[in-house]
Each structure stands twice: as structure tokens, then as C-alpha cells.
Amino acid sequence: MQAVTGAVPLFALPAVALDLETTGLNVDTARIVQVGAVQLCAKAAAAAAPFDRLVNPGLPIPPESAAIHGITDAAVTSAPAVGDLWPDLLAYLSGRVVVGHTIAYDLTVLEREATRHGLLWQRPRSLCIRKLAAIVVPGLHDPSLDKLASWLGIEIDQRHSALGDAKAAGQIYQKMVPLLSERGIRTLAEAERAVLARAPQVEKEAAAGWVATPAPDAEAILASAGQYDTYAYRHAVGDIMARTLLVVGGDTGLREAMKKMAERGASSVLVADPPEGGRPLGAYGILTERDALRRIAADGAAALERPVANMANRPLISIREKAYVYRAISRMRRLKVRHLVVVDDVGDAVGMISARDLLKLRSEPAIALSDAIKEAQSAGDMAVAWAGLAGVVRSLTHEGLDARTTARIVSEELRSMTERAAELALAEMRSEDFGEAPCPFAVMVLGSGGRGESLLKPDQDNAIVFAEGDPDGPQDRWFAELGTRMAAILDQAGIPLCNGGVMAKNPPWRGSAATWRARIEGWVASARPENLLNVDIFFDQAAVFGARRLAHDLFAHAYATGSANPVFAKLLGAKLDRIANPFGFMGRLAGEDGRLDLKLHALFPIVSAARTLAIRHNLPAHTTSERLARLAARGEGDTALLRALADDHAFCLSLILRRQSRALLSGEKLNNEILLSELSRSETNRLRDALKRIQLLPDLVRDLMF
Incomplete structure (x- = not known):
């Protein structure tokens, strides 16, 4: 244990x-x-x-x-x-x-x-x-x-x-x-x-x-944790996967399939008709070296001439291209497989990763966490697993991992918790004769979890989109039950209910694809304050479970709709005219009782500005760093400031995560504040420079709006 x-x-x-x-x-x-x-x-x-x-x-x-x-x-x-x-x-x-x-x-x-x-x-x-x-x-x-x-x-x-x-x-x-x-x-x-x-x-x-x-305080726990290889936390599966899929048709003989594996130095081959990559995961089966050897051992030389269609294993086990490598290690270990098909955001096969690619990586802390979440059989199991995240974050911060990467790891586990809550809720509903889902659907995580920038004080921001059905119709009522059960499981597991009610159990945060499109168009056409808040949350969504293409298409529709309405984007940008000023007398940082809320003074303004400009120019990216990079790549405005703000965002994330992980492990009050007394002189100077640049955001947004 x-x-x-x-x-x-x-x-x-x-x-x-x-x-x-x-x-x-x-x-x-x-x-x-x-x-x-x-x-x-x-x-x-x-x-x-x-x-x-x-x-x-x-x-x-x-x-x-x-x-x-x-x-x-x-x-x-x-x-x-x-x-x-x-x-x-x-x-x-x-x-x-x-x-x-x-x-x-x-x-x-x-x-x-x-x-x-x-x-x-x-x-x-x-x-x-x-x-x-x-x-x-x-x-x-x-x-x-x-x-x-x-x-x-x-x-x-x-x-x-x-x-x-x-x-x-x-x-x-x-x-x-x-x-x-x-x-x-x-x-x-x-x-x-x-x-x-x-x-x-x-x-x-x-x-x-x-x-x-x-x-024990956080430092004692950290000292006992030891060091480990951070490669698996710094790299996504897409960085190391084989991008050219080896695919053969179902009528290909086993001898020919093994020859193709040998020529490519591969340990598996996908089977599909027609034999091509880039198709939905369900179109493929997989044949591995071990499968081939077992078939030959059982049937002798005659097996070599038989078609592979009936030898391929289905369904395939997959992992997202953007998932971190430690999750691939976890999935292989937990499911006892040696190959994973890599899929893109909508579930199409785009690559392959094998155990050979991962043999030398040591990433035990987060692997154990990922395993525990996926294997959880109750909210209590999930709570114990989720509690381990603070120690992982503390260790990764100590190892000097980029804070944006650490925040993405927190988001990955938040998404995994939401996915597992959906699975457990579905299992409950099946056992109580609610039956299967009435139509395809996707569960989405919104806000910072959708951006991949979660801190250690998350609440539930989630939504459901389903293929068809009217508000308060039979499909909607079925998904209301699912959302209610998901919320209860997550709350018991340590991810509290959203104070603003942004949860799929509430009608404004679930609906058919058609309902969601109309809802988004209404937000954009009538930019009331509550609609602008909804945009802040929803335009960061990411699918975590189900028919992901439904959520992917909705994300693209939201950005295209927002970009087509300059007045809407301008109103979004106007919120930045009221950035809180963290400086006091003589330009000193004016924290209350030595504390400074960095989410208020740093993260919110940078995230909001990047999202606003990404919507205005129809750049449907999820993370703040990617949005700022794509804005800078346009070559307009102060590109040096855009790049500096990306670094400022990462730096402020690191300060908050360091403080939050310590607070969680030692029982202190958890919030988004940092203690100015814990900063070194160089950190204080860097923070002061970052906060000064953030005060320039209103002018930057106005310059890049049109």
C-alpha cells in the first residue's frame, strides 16, 4: 500500500x-x-x-x-x-x-x-x-x-x-x-x-x-519520495509514436503480414479493409508477433497461408495523441497489453506506440495515480487516488518540470476522474434498469480543465452534448440522471460541486447538438454579462468520454460563430479594462497580509486576453500558451509581448502550484494565493516584471482586435 x-x-x-x-x-x-x-x-x-x-x-x-x-x-x-x-x-x-x-x-x-x-x-x-x-x-x-x-x-x-x-x-x-x-x-x-x-x-x-x-510537512514527504525520470511527464504520446500505421487487408496471409512487420521492424500490424490509416478506431483489428507465433504453434505451417482477418484481435485499446507518456505506461501495465493505437481528438487512428518505446522510462508516482483512478470501483476509491495528486505535483515542481506541463498533468487526472465518474454513473444506471444511453453523447470538461491548465483547487465544470432530443424530452431526462449521478460521485471523491452550477445535471449545461448550437449563437448574439461568463467557461471545453466528435464539432462551431461577430469579441475584451492593480506605494507588491491572489492578478487576465483574441481571429486552440503562440505567429501587434506573456503565465502557474501542493499536504487553507515571503529575491523581481506586463493587456487586446 x-x-x-x-x-x-x-x-x-x-x-x-x-x-x-x-x-x-x-x-x-x-x-x-x-x-x-x-x-x-x-x-x-x-x-x-x-x-x-x-x-x-x-x-x-x-x-x-x-x-x-x-x-x-x-x-x-x-x-x-x-x-x-x-x-x-x-x-x-x-x-x-x-x-x-x-x-x-x-x-x-x-x-x-x-x-x-x-x-x-x-x-x-x-x-x-x-x-x-x-x-x-x-x-x-x-x-x-x-x-x-x-x-x-x-x-x-x-x-x-x-x-x-x-x-x-x-x-x-x-x-x-x-x-x-x-x-x-x-x-x-x-x-x-x-x-x-x-x-x-x-x-x-x-x-x-x-x-x-x-x-509530516510537505518537504518531509517530498524528501522521502525520491527522484524519478520526468521524461514521461514532459512528452506527449504523439512525440514518440510511430506516425505511419502499418495496415494490411483482411485477406492478407499470415506469412505476408509477418514479412511486412519484419521489414518495418514492427511488432504488430493493424488489419482493416481498405488497408489505410486515419479511420475510426472501430475499423481496425490488431495482430501482434505473439499472436502470430501462438497461431503457428497451434496450427503449424498451414497457418502461414491463412488470411489474418480471423486472427486479428478486437476491439483495440487506444490512447489520445495529446496524452502524456506516463498515461500510456499506466494503460499498458493495467490492461497487460504491449501495444496501443494512438487516436486524435475525434477518435481516428493516427499512430501506434509499443512497450518497446517505453521500457526505460521510470514514472511511478503518476502511473500509480492513473492506475488507481481507472481501477476505482467507488467514490471512496477515487478520493484516495485523487489525494495522491498533490504529492505528484510537489515532486514534479521540485524536479523543475515546466509548470504548464504540470498543470496539464493535473488536468489529465481531472479529466480522468470525470471520465471514471461517468463510467461508474452509467454502471449504476444499468443496474437500476435505466438502460443504455438513448443516443450517442459526449461528456465535456470545461474551464481550466478543458484548457489543460488546472490548479489543485478545482471544482466541477462539466457538460453533456447528445446527438438528438429536445429540452426536457426523454433523451434529455436520461442525461439529466447521468449528470446528477456524475456530480454526486465527483463531489464525494473530492472534486466539489460548482458554486455557479456549471454541471451537466443542470439544464443550461446539457443538450442536443442542435440545442447547443442555438445556445452558443444566442450567447454571441446577445452579449449579456451572464453570456460572457458562459463563453469564458464553454469555449475552453474538451471531451473526456463518449462520442468525442460531437464535442469537437461543437468547439469548432463556437469559435467560428464568435469570430464572425466582432461586436461580441469587443465586449469580451472590454472586461480586461478592469484588471486589478497589485501595486501599492512606491511600486511595491501590495499583498494582503503578505499574500497575493495570483489567479486574480495574473492568470485570469492572461487567459482571458488569449481566449478573447483567439475567438476574434478564429484560432480554435485549447491552451493559453498555444493561443498566444498562434497569435504571435500572425506577425501583428507586439509579438514580443505575446511571447513574454506566455512565459509569465507559466511562471505564475508554477508559483501557485508550489504553494497549493504544500498547503494540501500540510492541511493549510487551499486557495489561489501565494505567500510573498516564500519567494526568493529573483522570483520577486520576476513576478513584479510579469505583473507590470499584465497591466499592458487592455492596450494589447485593443490593438489586435481589428
């Missing part, structure tokens, strides 16, 4: 409730006489059986202790010593956060036993339900295990047995999770930070010799 990060939501936390029965309360002299533990699993995978062991302490059990837990010297005579059960206990706790009542006592006793017997021990992350209860009910007079259980309606079975108390502690923790969420404590790091803030209790435990477990 991979290490748990502070970004994991409490409801999906891989945890284990632990309790010890001992010979006394003094941690320096106490010996363990019983260990009880139970794994708590919000994930779909089942927990292991409870851990329940008696321990021979190697010395007499005081009568006053035996009177409480009922464990006598006779009961432990034949029990193992603590060192004998230690490996099993460590394995049971491995990869999990330990929860319990006054858990600092139990962990300190374990630490003392490890020191005493020369055993391996590393303190796990932990949460004390007694301290959490003080957060949920500040006025609770007696937060004992009995009182907490009674308050939450939990009956303790076998009180003062280690397993009985551990089970009760686990149930109390699980019932407190939603209560903590109501108080803004949703993740492990937030809970750790809140617990450590209970200064009086922490001081009492320290006085008793109990060692608290501080939450």
Missing part, C-alpha cells in the same frame, strides 16, 4: 483502529499484554480480519491492572512475547493511519517496547478520537471512550478488551467524520493540524511522557 498523504479525505482514509491493554499507565514501565486492531476501509476492497493477540509481558501483571482488563498471568503463560508477534503487527498497520482513544499512549508504549527489545519501529501518522471529539463538541465534559460511544449511540462489546475498545474507537471515528466535515475538516492533514492546535491536551500528554505524532 502506498504512503498516505495529508490530502486524503477522512471518509476514504485507509485507517486502523488500535488499542493496547498493558500492565500499567506509566509508559516507561508498562508492558503490553494484549493488542487489538481493526482495519477501517472506505474503499471497495475488504479489510483484513481483526487483529487480536494476547502477549506475554515477561513479568507479573499487577492485580490492579488485571482487575480492569481481566488478563491474568495464567492467561498469558503460553502467549507469544511481543517480539514474536511484532512482524505481524507491523504488517497489519502498514500503510494506514492509526486511530484510537488517547492513541498517543498506545503508540508511546509500542515505541518503548521496540526500544526495549531492539525491534524496528517508525511512528505512523495517527488521529486521537478524544481530541477530535473536543473539536466536534467543544463543551463535552468527559470525552471518555464510554461517553463518546454513548453520545454517538454505539454499544461497546467487551469493554476493556483490546479488540473491543479498538472496534469502538473505529466506529466512533467513522461517525465523527461527517461531523468534522461540517466544521471544515475534511482531510487527514486538516485533522492533524486541528488536533495539534489542542494545546492543553498536547501539553498534558507531553508531561506524562506520551510522544505526539506531528503531521
Whole structure:
């Protein structure tokens, strides 16, 4: 099990409730006489059986202790010593956060036993339900295990047995999770930070010799992560794929197909009629070297003359041309295949990538994340996977990866989460007799996720386009159900509902292709403020699931419609006349309490200007950097400023992502602000120069508008 990060939501936390029965309360002299533990699993995978062991302490059990837990010297005579059960206990706790009542006592006793017997021990992350209860009910007079259980309606079975108390502690923790969420404590790091803030209790435990477990900060997590090859994060599949597809007709003999593979040095061949590339994925089958050898082994030399049509495997497994290489590695590993057909934005085959191309790349962190999302069977599984993203971003930032690439990786995983939510929602609907989709459809991610520029504080911006059907007709109602279920799954998985309601469950954000075209034309023709906001979100859309061509055609239609109306583009540009000024007295950066909102002062103006001008000149690109590059390539206006703004955008992205990844891992409030005190002198100077250039955007947009 991979290490748990502070970004994991409490409801999906891989945890284990632990309790010890001992010979006394003094941690320096106490010996363990019983260990009880139970794994708590919000994930779909089942927990292991409870851990329940008696321990021979190697010395007499005081009568006053035996009177409480009922464990006598006779009961432990034949029990193992603590060192004998230690490996099993460590394995049971491995990869999990330990929860319990006054858990600092139990962990300190374990630490003392490890020191005493020369055993391996590393303190796990932990949460004390007694301290959490003080957060949920500040006025609770007696937060004992009995009182907490009674308050939450939990009956303790076998009180003062280690397993009985551990089970009760686990149930109390699980019932407190939603209560903590109501108080803004949703993740492990937030809970750790809140617990450590209970200064009086922490001081009492320290006085008793109990060692608290501080939450690891982001730097400690980063230091333990190690370094890895960033090639797979810097390059898209399209950069390394074989662009000329090797295709043979179905009537081609196996001997001839193998000859063509040998001539090209290829390990597979596609089969289609007619034998040509650039067609939809479903037109092809695939025959690999291994398939050919297996057929020859089974049928002998006669197989060489048989046509390959009936030997080819279908359906093919594909990956998008713009996906990063680490996703190709993940898909091959998860599905146990050695070849992927590469498709473009609308699903046509444009290339091939094989395991041979990827053998030397090491990209484990994001591969594990990608695998976990795709294999998720519940919102809880998705939440655990999504929580790993902050650590990946922190590591990639530390490795010096271009921030635009890192933001694209965040977007890739956001899209993957949305895709998986759609798959799980469809599975739910099938199981409840809603049937299959009434017509082809595509799920789209909008806003920064569609641009490929997501930060670590996303919400849901999604939409659905379907082939046919009227508003509130049977097709629309079916897709409303799908959108509602998708939204609920994503919200539970840690991607909150959009405050502005930009979700496919709401009528304005779903519709047939015809409905969407009319909607876009209405936005452009009547440029009211709410329509301009819709344009900001929708004109960045990207398909993530289903019949992607529907979304692709809609994207092209939106840009063509917007470009044909200069008044509309001018109104879009007018929003930039009100750029917030981040400079104060003597030209110093005027952050509030040492903080500066870089999304407000930098990202929003650059993104908005690039989108506005791309619409005006019908340049249907997704990313801000591509839009600015295509505008500069036109050779009009201040091209040097356009290129500089692209660099400024990347720099500001890097500052926000660095701050957000640290905040997520350590339980700080997550927002789009940076701390000016964390910047080096050179970073401060560079930021000041970037923000000065951003103040020139209104003039730049006016110059390039016509």
C-alpha cells in the first residue's frame, strides 16, 4: 500500500483502529499484554480480519491492572512475547493511519517496547478520537471512550478488551467524520493540524511522557519520495509514436503480414479493409508477433497461408495523441497489453506506440495515480487516488518540470476522474434498469480543465452534448440522471460541486447538438454579462468520454460563430479594462497580509486576453500558451509581448502550484494565493516584471482586435 498523504479525505482514509491493554499507565514501565486492531476501509476492497493477540509481558501483571482488563498471568503463560508477534503487527498497520482513544499512549508504549527489545519501529501518522471529539463538541465534559460511544449511540462489546475498545474507537471515528466535515475538516492533514492546535491536551500528554505524532510537512514527504525520470511527464504520446500505421487487408496471409512487420521492424500490424490509416478506431483489428507465433504453434505451417482477418484481435485499446507518456505506461501495465493505437481528438487512428518505446522510462508516482483512478470501483476509491495528486505535483515542481506541463498533468487526472465518474454513473444506471444511453453523447470538461491548465483547487465544470432530443424530452431526462449521478460521485471523491452550477445535471449545461448550437449563437448574439461568463467557461471545453466528435464539432462551431461577430469579441475584451492593480506605494507588491491572489492578478487576465483574441481571429486552440503562440505567429501587434506573456503565465502557474501542493499536504487553507515571503529575491523581481506586463493587456487586446 502506498504512503498516505495529508490530502486524503477522512471518509476514504485507509485507517486502523488500535488499542493496547498493558500492565500499567506509566509508559516507561508498562508492558503490553494484549493488542487489538481493526482495519477501517472506505474503499471497495475488504479489510483484513481483526487483529487480536494476547502477549506475554515477561513479568507479573499487577492485580490492579488485571482487575480492569481481566488478563491474568495464567492467561498469558503460553502467549507469544511481543517480539514474536511484532512482524505481524507491523504488517497489519502498514500503510494506514492509526486511530484510537488517547492513541498517543498506545503508540508511546509500542515505541518503548521496540526500544526495549531492539525491534524496528517508525511512528505512523495517527488521529486521537478524544481530541477530535473536543473539536466536534467543544463543551463535552468527559470525552471518555464510554461517553463518546454513548453520545454517538454505539454499544461497546467487551469493554476493556483490546479488540473491543479498538472496534469502538473505529466506529466512533467513522461517525465523527461527517461531523468534522461540517466544521471544515475534511482531510487527514486538516485533522492533524486541528488536533495539534489542542494545546492543553498536547501539553498534558507531553508531561506524562506520551510522544505526539506531528503531521509530516510537505518537504518531509517530498524528501522521502525520491527522484524519478520526468521524461514521461514532459512528452506527449504523439512525440514518440510511430506516425505511419502499418495496415494490411483482411485477406492478407499470415506469412505476408509477418514479412511486412519484419521489414518495418514492427511488432504488430493493424488489419482493416481498405488497408489505410486515419479511420475510426472501430475499423481496425490488431495482430501482434505473439499472436502470430501462438497461431503457428497451434496450427503449424498451414497457418502461414491463412488470411489474418480471423486472427486479428478486437476491439483495440487506444490512447489520445495529446496524452502524456506516463498515461500510456499506466494503460499498458493495467490492461497487460504491449501495444496501443494512438487516436486524435475525434477518435481516428493516427499512430501506434509499443512497450518497446517505453521500457526505460521510470514514472511511478503518476502511473500509480492513473492506475488507481481507472481501477476505482467507488467514490471512496477515487478520493484516495485523487489525494495522491498533490504529492505528484510537489515532486514534479521540485524536479523543475515546466509548470504548464504540470498543470496539464493535473488536468489529465481531472479529466480522468470525470471520465471514471461517468463510467461508474452509467454502471449504476444499468443496474437500476435505466438502460443504455438513448443516443450517442459526449461528456465535456470545461474551464481550466478543458484548457489543460488546472490548479489543485478545482471544482466541477462539466457538460453533456447528445446527438438528438429536445429540452426536457426523454433523451434529455436520461442525461439529466447521468449528470446528477456524475456530480454526486465527483463531489464525494473530492472534486466539489460548482458554486455557479456549471454541471451537466443542470439544464443550461446539457443538450442536443442542435440545442447547443442555438445556445452558443444566442450567447454571441446577445452579449449579456451572464453570456460572457458562459463563453469564458464553454469555449475552453474538451471531451473526456463518449462520442468525442460531437464535442469537437461543437468547439469548432463556437469559435467560428464568435469570430464572425466582432461586436461580441469587443465586449469580451472590454472586461480586461478592469484588471486589478497589485501595486501599492512606491511600486511595491501590495499583498494582503503578505499574500497575493495570483489567479486574480495574473492568470485570469492572461487567459482571458488569449481566449478573447483567439475567438476574434478564429484560432480554435485549447491552451493559453498555444493561443498566444498562434497569435504571435500572425506577425501583428507586439509579438514580443505575446511571447513574454506566455512565459509569465507559466511562471505564475508554477508559483501557485508550489504553494497549493504544500498547503494540501500540510492541511493549510487551499486557495489561489501565494505567500510573498516564500519567494526568493529573483522570483520577486520576476513576478513584479510579469505583473507590470499584465497591466499592458487592455492596450494589447485593443490593438489586435481589428
